[in-house]
Amino acid sequence: MSEKRDALELAREVFDIEIEGVTALRDELGPSFAALVDRCAAAVDAGGKIVLTGVGKSGYIGRKIAATLSSVGNPAVFMHPVEARHGDLGILQKNDLLVALSYSGETEELLVVLTPAKRLGVELAAVTASRNSTLGKMSDFVLEMPVPREACPFNLAPTTTTTALLVLGDALAMVLLNKHGFTKSDYGRRHPGGAIGRMVTMKAGDVMRKAAEIALVAPEATVRETLYAMSHARSGAAVVADGEKRLLGIFTDGDFRRRAADDDLVLTKRVGDLMTPNPVSIQADAQVVEVIKLVEKRRVDDLVVVDGSGRVAGLIDIQDLPGLKLM
Secondary structure (H helix, E strand, C coil): CHHHHHHHHHHHHHHHHHHHHHHHHHHHCCHHHHHHHHHHHHHHHCCCCEEEEECCHHHHHHHHHHHHHHHCCCCEEECCHHHHCCCHHHHCCCCCEEEEECCCCCCHHHHHHHHHHHHCCCEEEEEECCCCCHHHHHCCEEEECCCCCCCCCCCCCCCHHHHHHHHHHHHHHHHHHHHCCCCHHHHHHCCCCHHHHHHHHCEHHHHCEEHHHCEEECCCCEHHHHHHHHHHHCCCEEEEECCCCEEEEEEEHHHHHHHHCCCCCHHHCEHHHHCEECCCEEECCCEHHHHHHHHHHHCCCEEEEECCCCEEEEEEEHHHCHHHCCC
């Protein structure tokens, strides 16, 4: 038991140290971060891209930052410094911004490729602990990101610094997203595969059961007739609408079970008298991500889909969503 307590105590200490580092970096953010945002935006707006480079742990974080930037509309790639010396400098083109990542600013494998890179005419921005480092002095622009200490007991293994760099990259990506007015639809176009892409590219009308396939009844229909329509449609709910298909209410198998327990004559009664009026509904052109949010917020199993005139277009049964790989 003592080993477990010691392990948990140590783990929590690592969390505390890294949180301390991220908080310190947040508090130090200032004009240099805003300037980096402007330089990144200018490169993208001019038809260029953001090229991240770094070695070791910084390199791994650089790859992730590049991937995140690209996913939110800012073309970005990672260039490994060693490979750059053997031809990958060709990645750099006019209007690109080269962002070099090195906490110490003294990483030899990185430094030796920067002069050849600058000869190609690209601007060099550095993210490092000190502008007085070799990297800082070589760069056109420096964003300093000092952190108090590593989580490593020897203060050597990159831990807090890489976490802080990762968060800094996320902050850069989200600020650029906002600056460029990037939308959920834009995001979906860049993520056509997987549940994320489907949720932001598909509409409610794409995943609903069409009006002709659901139990759609008039308020004058009896509960018996309504249950027959539900059975025929293989649905746990019936949508109640007037003669022009304007939504009036919904009646579910749960409603029937609750009524039947106390009313032997429930089958002969008008469904309009027993339905739930003004049920939860959504526009057919709403994104599926909005469907998911509404289902989770209102805790419903069935969502009526209406067109722009408020007429019933279909029904979304929550049981259909896993089959579409949306939940």
